Amino acid sequence: MNNDMLDYQLRNILKKWLLYLVNVKNYSINTYDAYKVDVESFLTFYYNTKSVPLSCDILSNIKKGDLRAWISKKKLGNAYSPVSIRRSLSAVKTFYRYLAERYEVKEDVVVSFSLVTKTKSLPKSVNLQDIEILLSSVNDKLEWVKIRNQLIILIMYGCGLRISEVLSLTLSDFQGDNIKVLGKGSKYRVIPVFPQIRSLVNKYVDLCPMLSDNSMNTKIFINLQGAPLSRNSFANYIARIRREQGLPEYVTSHAFRHSFATHLLESGAQIRFIQEALGHADLSVTERYTQVSKTNLLLLLRNAHPSNRK
DSSP states (O other), X not given: OOGGGBOHHHHHHHHHHHHHHXXXXXXXXXXXXXXXHHHHHHHHHHHHHHOSOBOHHXXXXXXXHHHHHHHHHHHGGGOSOHHHHHHHHHHHHHHHHXXXXXXXXXXXXXXXXXXXXXXXXXXXXXXXXXXXXXXXXXXXXSHHHHHHHHHHHHHHHHHOOOHHHHHTOBGGGEETTEEEEEOGGGOEEEEEOOHHHHHHXXXXXXXXXXXXXXXXXXXXXXXXXXXXXXXXXXXXXXXHHHHHHTOOTTOSHHHHHHHHHHHHHHTTOOHHHHHHHHTOSSHHHHTTSOOOOOOOHHHIIIIISGGGOO
């Protein structure tokens, strides 16, 4: 984003808001990056409609038509998914609330603006057969890399973690029979872990030449250069195997998390326990799956989950 698009005050306000997201709101680095891109994209669009540097006064006078035009441009050519567009609008609303609280910018038009809602479709889960095909197709030349990739898949499916949560794990997060997970909003949750996964973690640490028992607070999933493995790198890896094995397009990193929830629910788990395991702040997000009968989460994770049945 070109700094000339904003006046001096608004440039400084934007910088302060970005720091506020991290230091006060405790947003994750992924949410921070997304909100930064979203708001800068919005400001760039709005500047192009005004052709003068934006100021707090100009932002106060925004009309719903301006927001509709911005949303329409994002929808053009299906460049952005409905989820991305909703997140973009949420980011702009967050920015406007900040402006209203501290700089008396009028927020009503933006905060009250809503998108036409459509029924949310539940992302498809991966069936057990396709998961087994994927795991058996992990055949990297280096044994530690092979175990690393299998382990990431097993943790996503066996524990319901997001790929970003898995790649942030350190040895100190594996605490006996549990994993301590840092989720969205910098909130921790504790998830039971299968003995098979815990055993595989120990084997991976022993074989990886760049890890040791002293690497307690270092991210354990690393690349060949010893740097933390990136989400894009692993997503590309899954996509390559998916193409080679002719698996469905919905077999992605995030689909394993959906599979975790779906298969547990089919095994009789109570929805609130699934919410706890997934780290959903809002129960309505979890309710997209289905209603289920009451049972104990710990027993379900260790005994009822399909991947733990032998």
